[in-house]
Amino acid sequence: MKPVGTWEDEAAYLDERGERIVVAVPGELVGEVEPLDVTVDWPDFPRTWDNPGFVVRYAHVRAVAVQRWARELGVPLDGFRPELLDHRLDRAVLRLLAEVPSRRASRNPGWGPFLVRLAEAYHDAFEHAPALPMGDEPVTPLHTARVHLAAAVQKIVVGPNRL
Secondary structure, three states: OEEEOOOOOOEEEEOOOOOEEEEOOHHHHHHHOOOOOOOOOOOOOOOOOOOHHHHHHHHHHHHHHHHHHHHHHOOOOOOOOHHHOOOHHHHHHHHHHOOHHHHHHOOOOOHHHHHHHHHHHHHHHHHHOOOOOOOOOOOOHHHHHHHHHHHHHHHHOOOHHHO
């Protein structure tokens, strides 16, 4: 199945026959993400937003950091509620994660550009739909859901040791 559309309002796939399938809770796919093991040859420098290697590596670093900070702040991992990942920025990340299975099956998956798109979507979510409580904000189930999203992103974006 291939995801279609932006998923901002509706999460949909096209099946092998071209029929549209709408998913009620797109956040459920977070638990199904399998690690990606690819090698993309990008330069380490410059460490600026113009370097796709930096963009992807930094997304990996942020996803790992979210999980570490979540432990330190007492954000529980149990009680994951995938339906809470309904913010447009969460859905943008989910939409890209949904592409992974069809890309794995493709003869020409285009991992490099895909990883950059996923990393950019995750940077937007990290900055504008935070996974961690800010200031005196209490920990909520939404934080737990977004920490799970960060873990899924970490499985896909290529870490520093694999570039």
